[in-house]
Amino acid sequence: MALLLFICPANNANAAVSLATSFDAEAAENNGCEEAIDINADYAQKPFQNPEEWVSSDGLLKETLKVQYGEKKIGNCNVNLRSYNGELVGPTLRVKPGDTIKIKLINDLPPERSQTPSTIHEESPDCTYEEPTTANNTPHNFNTTNFHTHGLHVDPNKCSDNVLRLMKPKKEKEGKSPDYNIEVKIPENHPSGTFWYHAHLHGSTALQVSSGMAGALIVENPKRGLDKIPQIAAAKQKIFVFQQIAYDEDGQIENYNNMGSTAWKNGKWHTTVNGQIVPVIIMRPGEVQRWRFIHGGVRESINLELRDRLGRQIPLHEIAVDGIALGKLDSWKNAPIELEPGYRSDVLVKARPWWKISQEYYLVDRPTSSRILFPTGEAGHILAKVVVAMTPPLSMDLPDNEQMAEAKKKDAPPNISEEKIADEPQTLSFSISGGQFMVDGKPFSLNNVRELELGKAERWELKTDEQSVAPSHPFHIHVNPFQHDRLEPGQKECVWQDTWLGCLLCREPKTERIWRDTLMVKQGTPETILTRYDKFTGKFVLHCHILDHEDQGMMQLVQINKASQSGSE
Known part of the structure; x- marks a missing residue:
């Protein structure tokens, strides 16, 4: 029927x-x-099915994730797509605050069809990297990948939530599949909640996520919070x-x-x-x-x-x-x-x-x-x-x-105090012009770094440029969440009604301050957020989460440095 x-x-x-x-x-x-x-x-x-689940035990989640082509069916179409473990969606990772996630990622994809120069860091055994000097903002290297834990407040360096890593495929079609270690330590005070993970190599992110290379990451805590x-x-x-x-x-x-x-x-x-x-x-x-x-x-x-x-x-x-x-x-x-x-x-x-x-x-x-x-x-x-x-x-x-x-x-981060916010805000603008996808008027470059100070709280003013081709862009920043004021659920409420003229005075829904890590920024509607740079130093990125925009340059490198002696709190 x-x-x-x-x-x-x-x-x-x-x-x-x-x-x-x-x-x-x-x-x-x-x-x-x-x-x-x-x-x-x-x-x-068909009956609803939760994805396969991997659950931590004794403070550790240790599993193997294989990046491979997977033959599945969507509708009447037999698809053959890049995947995690051959499935259309990755397994759910269930962990607790204080746990460690250890993933051995095997890249079983075939060699790249063309040898595009790397735009991201080269791998070495101890998870340190040599940085190239140029960035390629055209889609490329579709069989090369890495791993991002979206929304987690964790270390962005070395083998952790490091999207500046390069996880290459096989060098030869019948050759050995290389493997890479991922180790993410979740802080003891991390909020419980719904997070996720996905591929995040600049140049191949959109194509891989569009193929299904994503999965849920659940932080549970039966001792506090919603759980x-x-x-x-x-x-x-x-x-x-x-x-x-x-x-x-x-x-x-x-x-x-x-x-x-x-x-x-x-x-x-x-x-x-x-x-x-x-x-x-x-x-x-x-x-x-x-x-x-x-x-x-x-x-x-x-x-x-x-x-x-x-x-x-x-x-x-x-x-x-x-x-x-x-x-x-x-x-x-x-x-x-x-x-x-x-x-x-x-x-x-x-x-x-x-x-x-x-x-x-x-x-x-x-x-x-x-x-x-x-x-x-x-x-x-x-x-x-x-x-x-x-x-x-x-x-x-x-x-x-x-x-x-x-x-x-008991579980969420403490609110950001207005009194501790720096006087000068950070500003950010998304734009597309002349075929270039840009943040603050510049496409992604490893030489263009937004430097921030550990322990500092700041106001950010976000906008989409009025001349931009696309009218809206979801802003996402790694590592540190931010607070944002949104309208509560509901519609305008009429408080003065006229029989003939209808509603003459309406009350807008109230605003509420919530935590986010991703926020839509619409043309003509600037957004203000508050954020605090806690615990972790190092390099990571902010970008538009329309992922083909990110792959083409709508991304910016961020570096958090230790506070100077005079600026420390």
Whole structure:
């Protein structure tokens, strides 16, 4: 039976319009890869599956991750894509504060087709590097990789979260696959939360992540924070790694031709969840589940709503953003949760307690005006389906705001004091002009370094240049998160209503200060953030998280130095 969902427009909760969920498929040619995805086909609506999990034990997570071509199927298309361990999504890493992650990464990809000069550091046995003097801001070296732990506050040097490493493929087609050691020490006081990892070599990042080289990284702490709240601890967890996997008519991706701004408009591709097309989640009436959302895609916005078959919205109760607790329940009832590339959101979902009638909900990607490259949006997509079993209801409650505030107090970083912020702000501008992708008017260069001081707190002013070709860019900085003021969930509230003239005075939603590591910066809407450079010195990067923009130069090198004697606190 074909799915049919009625979606209420945001400006009229009582109206309903139908949303067709199948596409007119073209004739099957070339291995089925020319067909549009049909979510009513046999390959869709399979039981929801969390990715494979690797769990730390006695303070250590020690595993082997192989980068290889993986033969899988997406829709009717047999794909052969670069992958972690041959899967469409990498395994979930579950660790605790104080743990060490030790990964042996084996690069089993074939030799590079062309020997493009390296733009990143060369590998040596003790994880030290010799730096080249030039950077190549064209996509290149698609079989060379490295490893980034997105959102973790960890050391950026040597074998840790170091995206300036170079992990080369085999030198000969039948030769030995080189291996590389990754060792990430998670601080004892690290917040629990939802983070992720992905490939991050400048020049090949977008192509590899578009192929599925990404996975969830969960930091758990049953002793403090959200994980200690009984209602949250009792909830089943679902991990959603949203991916926009790209491939051509042969089921491969070997260049950037299929990664441009119009590639997602033809309906051939569909945002997957853990590599699945519209997986089906089973809930019991009254049950509460914890859903961990991760935008592991490259460029497209995702705007999430949960609705029943009549288009009525089921609240998504947000408890954390970018891994860090909010300190209260933010219930999204009249607006979608916005996920831009790199964003994460943890939500609690409570099924209605009705059990004598059939219930189905749909997790929908809604078109909004915040689309990165298509401001008018396109038809909403169903990403997952929920079936509520017709069984007696469970008695499960949501946590209250007092519990949430206490969890944040014990686990989240302390707020940044306005009194300790430096007088002069850091400024940053994204732009595209003349075919160049730039930060502060310059494409990525190893000689252009933003130097910061350890222990210092600063205000940053971010903007997208008014003359830039692309209107929006998600800002991401490694190592240190930042605080940002966002509007709370909800719409404008009318406080003075006239019978004939309508609403004459509206109250805007309040703002709340939250922690983030990635933030969309829209043209004409500058953003201000506060950040503090804690614990770690060394080099890392900031960049636009539309990853093909990053590969082409929209990235900047950052170096944190020890505080001078006079400037130390």
